[in-house]
Amino acid sequence: MEQIEFDYPAAKRRITKKAHIGVVGSGDMEVLMEPAQSEGAHVSITTSVDGFQRSWKAVFDRFFSKFDGAVRIRINDAGATPGSVMLRLEQAVEVISQ
Amino acid sequence: MLPTDQYSPRVHDLLLLRAGIVSSADVAKPAWVSSSPASNLWVVVRRAIAPDGLVAVGIRGINRQQRWGGFADVANVKERLHPSQLSFHMACRTRIVVPALAALSWLEGQLDKSELDWGPVGSVGFELATGQQVVTGTSDLDIALFAPTRFTRETARELWSVMKVAAVKVDVRVETLYCGFSLEEYAREETGQVLVRLPESRQLATDPWSVSVIKDEK
Numbered sequence: 001m002e003q004i005e006f007d008y009p010a011a012k013r014r015i016t017k018k019a020h021i022g023v024v025g026s027g028d029m030e031v032l033m034e035p036a037q038s039e040g041a042h043v044s045i046t047t048s049v050d051g052f053q054r055s056w057k058a059v060f061d062r063f064f065s066k067f068d069g070a071v072r073i074r075i076n077d078a079g080a081t082p083g084s085v086m087l088r089l090e091q092a093v094e095v096i097s098q
Numbered sequence: 099m100l101p102t103d104q105y106s107p108r109v110h111d112l113l114l115l116r117a118g119i120v121s122s123a124d125v126a127k128p129a130w131v132s133s134s135p136a137s138n139l140w141v142v143v144r145r146a147i148a149p150d151g152l153v154a155v156g157i158r159g160i161n162r163q164q165r166w167g168g169f170a171d172v173a174n175v176k177e178r179l180h181p182s183q184l185s186f187h188m189a190c191r192t193r194i195v196v197p198a199l200a201a202l203s204w205l206e207g208q209l210d211k212s213e214l215d216w217g218p219v220g221s222v223g224f225e226l227a228t229g230q231q232v233v234t235g236t237s238d239l240d241i242a243l244f245a246p247t248r249f250t251r252e253t254a255r256e257l258w259s260v261m262k263v264a265a266v267k268v269d270v271r272v273e274t275l276y277c278g279f280s281l282e283e284y285a286r287e288e289t290g291q292v293l294v295r296l297p298e299s300r301q302l303a304t305d306p307w308s309v310s311v312i313k314d315e316k
Binding site: 020022023024025026027028081083084088091097 | 140200220238240267280282283288293295299300301302303
């Protein structure tokens with residue numbers, strides 16, 4: 001079990017909605033996306049698979065290169081692949097953009 | 099034409115290999131795979147496309163990080179167990195104290211196997227097939243539910259309402275002929291799309307039974 005945190009201070013666009021997507025099952029993850037409490041975006045990940053901090057960083061760097069919402073993202077991960085992580089994040093963005 | 103006939107191994111099946119020869123095209127074998135016994139090796143069928151005559155399999159090591167994917171020769175398969183053939187009575191009786199195994203025993207009383215094609219996978223399935231005591235006190239109960247034909251979200255909700263009250267976390271993978279997805283997610287009221295797993299990719303789909311794989315004719 002590992003806890004990972006990232007900050008993206010440049011993501012400042014105001015968000016009003018929240019989304020709860022995905023499930024905590026083998027090879028999948030649950031994501032909660034909601035308006036940030038403070039300025040910028042904050043990501044906190046709880047993962048059952050240790051040692052993948054750099055992969056997570058790469059996924060979120062890519063995500064926040066396109067997305068600028070001031071969100072708080074909480075993830076409960078049970079070994080999702082980078083591709084699944086991206087699909088889940090895109091799904092959450094779709095919900096908060098509706 | 100169906101992608102697999104009923105005699106070829108399906109995803110989640112456990113296979114006993116006559117000779118534990120498992121190869122991989124791209125990744126070197128980790129040391130713990132090479133040190134696994136060469137005969138009577140149990141492997142699990144992975145969701146991956148395999149070359150002709152081979153089946154994509156996963157090997158389980160002692161701890162949870164030890165998983166390795168390779169290919170086995172279909173001709174080397176000595177025995178094959180489908181998840182529905184695995185039940186709690188195959189476990190050592192004293193193992194009823196392990197929460198995930200107790201939950202399986204309970205679930206068998208709730209869901210009739212004559213009406214639904216389902217069974218344990220993951221560590222519980224592996225222990226029942228092999229007798230190796232790999233289920234721990236913190237293991238989840240992983241279940242595969244085979245549904246070649248569509249069932250409604252209402253049916254999914256009824257099934258999930260039974261499974262979710264188990265004493266341990268139950269993770270149910272529904273398997274269509276082409277893809278797998280989470281029963282919990284499909285049953286959820288607010289979900290529009292579900293994540294479906296295909297041999298080579300993952301995608302989002304509103305109706306998982308409409309997802310198919312176009313395969314080249316062999």
